[in-house]
Structures are given as structure tokens and as C-alpha cells.
Amino acid sequence: MLKQTLILASSSPRRKELLEELQIPFVISSSNVDESFDPSLSPEKIVIDLAERKVEAIYLNNQHSFILGADTVVCLDGVILGKPTSREDASRMLSELSGKTHSVYTGVAIMANGICSTFYEKTDVLFWELTDEEIYDYLDTGEPFDKAGAYGIQGVGRTLVKEIKGDYFTVVGLPISRTVRELKAHGFHLPK
Numbered sequence: 194m195l196k197q198t199l200i201l202a203s204s205s206p207r208r209k210e211l212l213e214e215l216q217i218p219f220v221i222s223s224s225n226v227d228e229s230f231d232p233s234l235s236p237e238k239i240v241i242d243l244a245e246r247k248v249e250a251i252y253l254n255n256q257h258s259f260i261l262g263a264d265t266v267v268c269l270d271g272v273i274l275g276k277p278t279s280r281e282d283a284s285r286m287l288s289e290l291s292g293k294t295h296s297v298y299t300g301v302a303i304m305a306n307g308i309c310s311t312f313y314e315k316t317d318v319l320f321w322e323l324t325d326e327e328i329y330d331y332l333d334t335g336e337p338f339d340k341a342g343a344y345g346i347q348g349v350g351r352t353l354v355k356e357i358k359g360d361y362f363t364v365v366g367l368p369i370s371r372t373v374r375e376l377k378a379h380g381f382h383l384p385k
């Protein structure tokens with residue numbers, strides 16, 4: 194069997210850890226793709242397009258590998274929240290999320306044998322009502338700043354979450370269970 198390589202087209206430490214935990218061999222090669230999007234598009238289209246963009250940027254130089262890319266956004270009342278640009282922005286996002294249900298969308302793109310296939314998953318997340326003090330304390334952890342919606346469910350951010358409906362790993366940034374099944378369906382051999 195030919196040696197296969199899986200390239201993870203992402204600099205997200207969470208996506209890296211999720212693959213490592215399953216002992217899937219891979220290398221990281223992320224690119225600085227333009228992550229701007231048209232906010233009038235649906236969240237599922239946005240995350241799929243961005244995941245595809247990340248994979249295609251790597252494919253230009255790695256045409257024989259499996260390439261995996263993903264993108265995550267938070268959607269509240271039809272408005273997309275990406276990563277906060279400042280402490281004020283993070284504070285505003287957390288106040289908006291307080292006491293409400295939002296949806297986290299993660300789009301995944303898999304390039305295999307030159308063909309790119311995509312899917313997305315959505316998980317609904319209900320936040321507790323947050324006090325200003327809770328928000329300030331959470332901002333002080335430094336956790337919100339590289340994460341869509343300004344929180345990390347895998348960290349201290351879990352204490353903000355009352356309930357979720359859907360795959361937890363979609364919120365963390367990679368719906369790992371479906372991703373592995375899709376990789377296999379596209380001919381990727383998992384280590385025994």
C-alpha cells in the first residue's frame with residue numbers, strides 16, 4: 194500500500210489535539226488564507242467555503258495528499274460571530290450570548306485524490322445568564338481571544354454553558370467522529 198499523508202490545514206491547537214488523541218498520523222501545514230466572508234450568506238455556506246479555501250490553499254503544493262480543513266463560527270439570532278478583535282469585542286459577544294441559545298457551525302473540507310468534499314455540523318449551545326463580574330473574570334483568563342464567539346467550551350468557558358444539543362466536538366472546532374468516518378469513506382486508512 195502506498196504511504197499516505199494526512200495534512201491538517203489548520204493552526205488550531207484543538208483540531209491538532211483531536212487527531213492526536215485518536216493516534217491518527219498527520220502533519221500540519223496551515224496557510225494564511227483570507228478568512229473574510231459575506232455576512233449575508235448562510236452560516237453553513239460560510240463555514241464550508243472557508244474550510245474549502247483552507248484546503249485548496251494547501252493543495253496547490255501538496256497534490257497527492259489527504260488534506261483536512263475546518264472552520265467554526267458562532268451564530269446568534271442570524272448574526273455571525275467570529276473571533277473577537279479586542280477585549281471590548283469579546284465582552285460584547287459574551288453579553289449577547291448570555292441567557293440565550295446560539296448555534297455553532299463547523300464546516301469541514303476533505304481533499305482526497307484531487308476531489309474536495311465538504312460537510313458541516315451544527316450544535317446548539319445555551320448559555321447561563323452571565324453577570325458583568327462573570328464576564329470580566331472570564332475575559333481575564335485570556336481564553337476568549339482566539340475563539341469564535343469569544344469562549345472555549347473545552348476550558349473555563351464550560352462554566353458558561355448550561356446545555357448543548359449536538360456534537361460537543363463541533364463546538365471545539367472539529368466534529369471528529371463524522372470527520373474520521375468521512376476520511377475512511379474517501380480512502381484514508383486509519384492506523385490499526
Ligand SMILES: Cc1cn([C@H]2C[C@H](O)[C@@H](COP(=O)(O)OP(=O)(O)OP(=O)(O)O)O2)c(=O)[nH]c1=O
Nearest residue numbers: 203204205264265340341344345346364365366
Ligand atoms: C465556540 C468555540 C470555538 N473554538 C475555536 C475553534 C476554532 O479554532 C476557532 C475558530 O476559528 P477558525 O477560523 O475556525 O480556526 P483557527 O483560526 O483557530 O484555525 P485555522 O483557521 O488555522 O484552521 O474557535 C473553541 O476552541 N472552543 C469553542 O467553544
